[in-house]
Amino acid sequence: MNQLIASLLLAQTRTDLPPVAPEGGTFWLPPGASTAAGHTDAVFYFIYWVSVFFFLLIVALMVYFAWRYRARTPGQAASGQVTHHTVLELTWSAIPLVLVVAMFYLGFRGYMDMQNPPRGALDVRVLAKKWDWFFTYPNGHIDNELHVPVDAPVRLTLESNDVIHSLFIPAFRIKRDAVPGRYNKIWFQARQPGDYLLMCSEFCGTRHSDMQTRVVVHPPGEYEKWLTEASDPFRTRTLAEVGAMLVARRCLQCHTVDGRANIGPSLKGIYEHEVELVDGTKVIADDDYIRESVLYPQAKIVRGFGREMSSFKGILKDKEITAIIEYLKELSNDSR
Amino acid sequence: MSAMNPANPTSDVPPATGGNYLTQTRGILSWVFTRDHKRIAVMYLVSILAAFLLGGIFAILVRTELLTPNKTIVEPDRYNQFFTLHGAIMIFLVIIPGIPAALGNFVLPIMLGAKDLAFPRINLFSYYLWLLGALLAVLAIVLGSVDTGWTFYVPYATDVSAGGTLMGGVIPVLLGVFLLGFSSIFTGLNFIVTIHKLRPPSMGWFQLPLFLWALYATAIIQILATPVLGITVLLLIVERAANFGIFHPSLGGDPVLYQHFFWFYSHPAVYIMILPAMGVISEVISVFSRKHIFGYHFIAFSSVAIAVFGFFVWGHHMFVSGQSALLAMIFSLFTYAVAIPSAVKVFNWLATMYRGAIVLKAPMLYALSFLFIFGIGGLTGLFLGALAVDVHLHGTYFIVAHFHYVMMGSTLFAMIAGIHYWWPKMTGRLYSELWGRVAWVLAFVGMNLTFFPQFLLGTHGMPRRYYNYPPQFQFLNVLSSIGSYLMAAGFVITAIYLLHSLFAGRRAPSNPWGGATLEWQCSSPPPTHNFDQPPVVGDPYDFGALKYDAAIEGYVSKT
Known part of the structure; x- marks a missing residue:
């Protein structure tokens, strides 16, 4: 179990991002894939x-x-006026x-x-928040990576729930700001299956330059297969395993699972342990506390940390929060 | 100080009776309360160069951090503060006031044959506003740990995480910018009134030196655009203090509205930065080609055209922000309109050199490198004006390279050209031409090595303000950082030989380069009241009335 979690975590931390585009292109531009x-x-x-x-x-x-x-001599006059x-x-x-x-x-x-996207474009909703991307597919599945079929128009509807971000896929030559309080749209049609880099190109704070993810362009028929598998992680995994996967994808931008503090406190060993808040009160990090921290992160701030986190309401489903709690329980047991 | 060698009797303008503007009165208070435009100009110059040093140190820190794709010297938050300080200092404290407030203040009244600006007290007041605004802005950025970048985009800039309480964080910075804005408005107002009212009766609009046309066009932008910056700051304060939803989405405001307000000032401000630089170049190229400026009217009116068109292009900063496609189209069109007068100026400068007698001294070297650098900076603007291409390049290092070529490369090189051009007039001393060349080579090569690779970084997709970057970009980033060190070395050498010339430089004749504008008719340095004899007003680019006098290594009037 622990080994599996470790491998999942390794696979999901963003050290394996692809280059902007595969080899090729011209001196001035990377290969164009849209x-x-x-x-x-x-x-x-x-x-x-x-x-x-x-x-x-x-x-x-x-x-x-x-x-x-x-001038050949100092003071020489011009030869024409x-x-x-x-x-x-x-x-x-x-x-x-x-x-x-x-x-x-x-x-x-x-x-x-x-x-102006063509009719019948695949609709993907994009939520940008510090410092990650959340792509909602038509069946409701939310993923941190953008998966699309090749040769099909895809329309992105962008929103942000904190500051302005900007979605930039250099290989597709597209960019659009995600502005809180309004929806911005952009569309593209990928021409080459492969992995591409997606970056945030509007400054959004401490980890702006880590707000990158992968765009996967699937060969014909593969996209549907991917979506079915990705949509139901619970079918083949235990709750804690799904929790580990979710934590890796959603939380490790700011938290750690090895006890070191980052932008947020470490998640290791907090389950049912006492934490001290900014106002000095002490509370037990039980199931309800964790749930509240995910959905209403500003309600209880742990002493020594800032108010960076925004809500995961609408991003994480109840069952997924439960899975995260199960995983945090495992992390707590490990540390004993 | 102004003793002449009696063995060399010459027909040079005799030194001012009773001392020059630097020596006529003494003591610190004679500077603090001075109303002499020349002393105020010197105070501006010293302060602006001090700010330039500070902004330059932050630039070097930024480039050093970017030597490796991950952490090199500091943590990301510190890095974000570095580029914020670099940008804010360089834009608001160096490049916007640089040429008008320092060089313009010094030569504008003299070029008109006037004793001073129309409002000497307001001139001093605007210097102190500048000083106060500069201190407030820099202190507030440092103490408030502001890391928003110089654009202060909301909601990031006003969010709690960026320290955005009412009296902490970004609001005091903007109050500093507000004061700087008023300083700029007063300077512009002073220049406009002076050019209108203090011209000698025999000097018509088309006998004005082109530097004054440029300063006049700049002043119009300063007094029309800068108030909008003040309004924006006030709206931000009202929003924070009274929770009126204006810009912040959590109160029902619109962050894109902030961008409209911000760029309505900040884009015309780009022309506040570049127009005076173009004015300096018009003077230097004509004088060092010993030839009448080509196309005077076209250069003069192109300044005015740039100033006017400059007001209708702010939306080109928002092509990907969600403004309507119709607006984007209009802004793209107007953006291209600005290209024409800019191109016209360049062609006229080239035509001025044709059949001249070109002298490649330090001011001319910088002026010619201006043509090279502004060529690249201006032409790369064409890529950004094209809507589809801008979508790819917006917010990448291509933009960073483009605006550094225009603002750093062009404006600053023109400012350095101007400092070298008027240095003998301001200080009465000549600097080492040899060291001037050495420093110029370093600065020119360094500048291009720093910023040219950034075009490639941008087209290949590296976003700006990135602390960590994909490893594929490291090679170009290292090149860029090496360039920045070369350039810094060039500027340090420049500072050393200019300072050295103050103490050991050869005394300057009143007209070392053979300029025909009026400032070359008074002694170097000028007396406090500028002219002992009323100057002879003529065509500012007619060099036929001057002859070279080898005894003083300068030019004198033929009559």
Whole structure:
């Protein structure tokens, strides 16, 4: 049992995240794995080559002039005194104008495509909270990883229950803020099965840079299989085993199970033991206390810790909280 | 101090009778209560450079932490405070006031042939507001452990976890910024009135040096945009104190509204930073090419165009925040509109060099590197204006690289160009040209090595403000950190030879570079009242009336 829990914990701590995208791509961009990436990359490289042209032109002229027209004696006068040339001015205003209008149009078209998902897209709800991601699938299953089928449109509806986060999948070239108090939507269609990195790209505090997870793009038919298995962990596991899995996925961003304090207190050995709160009162961490701490974390703050945690109400089901309590019981027994 | 070598009789402007502005009165109180724009400018310059040192130390700490993908020197919370301090100090204390308040304050009245700014007392008042605001903001960030980044986005910035009680955390920082804002407004107001009212009768709008056009356009932004920053701070305070739901979602407010308010000031503020820099470049390139500026009217009006368009682009900071697609489209279009006047300026500077007699002294080296750096900074802005591409690049190191190329690379290099250009006028001393070149090479190479790899980090997906980063990004991060050390070495050398010149530098003639603007007609350093003789007003870019005098290694009037 303990070995199993240990292996589960190892598997779930975020040391095994994939790179941004598999090998490949170009000098400037990682391989694009979504339908949007093609257009975005084309616009990127259009602007890139226009910029390279103008940059080389400017620097070449500058270096050439600085050398060709260098003063050879102190106080030497310039060899020409042209002060203006209206046709030239209008030309070098008009050419950039045409180019930037083209850039605007191309960028706008790609953006509108990202705003409007096709009919029948798979709906996944995304909750961002410090410092993890919670993906709710159509059958109600909540997972910390984003699993999607290949070649199918997926619509993400983002929300946050604390501060602003931003969902960023570099390989898909998409990004959208998760803003508390409103829903933001974005969609994509993955083209390549594989593992990709999803990151938070809006600063959200201490562990902002750890708010990363995996996007798994399943080959045809595999997504449904994954969802069925992931949806009912209780079928093949004991309560404590499920609890261990949940703790690894939901809690270890801030808590530990080895007795060391992190952003929150360690979960080891607290079950039915006395804890001291910020106001000095002492309470026993029994089943009800743990349940309350999960659902209403601000109600009782342990002495020496901050008010970082937000509620798991609606994220963890009753049965799952029970499983967590069972696991904490095991952890307490181990430490005896 | 202003003794001339009697063996070398020259036709240089004689030193001021009764001493120059530095020596005419003595004692600490003569500085503390001075109303002389030149002394106030020197106080600004010293304070701003001190802030630059502080912000630079935090930059080095940030880059050092990022040498490895995990912990290198500090814990994440400390790292977050480092980049907050770096950003807030550099933006609010260095780059926004840098060129207008220090260099502009010094040369604006002299360029007009005036004795002082229109409101000398307000000028002194705005310096003390700056000082007070600077101390309040920095102390509040340090004491309140503020780790929000310089943008102070709500709800993170006003949440309890960020220390957001009414008198702790982010509110006092914003009060500091509020004071800094008023300092900026007063400076802008002073400049506008001075340019309108204190021009000599023979100087029309199109005989103004382009630096003054740039400062004028900047001043308009300062007085129109900065009040919105004040309003934002007041709304935040009202929300915290009276629980009115304005920005915080738990009270029914909208955090995106805060971003609109914030960027309504902070985007025009970007032009407060870059326009004066462009003004300096217009002066330096013309003088060191010994050639009339090309396209005067286009450069002048492009400053005004940038100032006006600059007010309609703030939403490009919110393309992924959930503002409507229609707004995003409009903001993208206006963003591209700003590109045109910027490009026009660059082409005009290049045309100014054509058939000139180019002298590659320190101010010109920095001015030419401005063209290089602003070229990259400006062109990479095109990627961010394109909506679809911005979705990928927003919030990544691409942005960090882009705005450092524009704000750090361009504005700061222009400021250093300006400091070297006006140093002989301000101090009466010349610095070592050799060390100037050495430092320039280090700063220029270091700057590009620091920030160019960050474009690649960004396009490959590394978000900004990351303490831990995926190991695949380490190589580019190490390059960037090495660059930052080189650049720091360049700035330290610059500080050393400039300070050294104060004591051991050769005495400067009144016109060492051959500038035709009026500040080169008074002695170096100028007397308190600037001119013993009323200056001769002419075309600020006509160098035909000047001749080089080898005896004084400077320029004198032909007549």
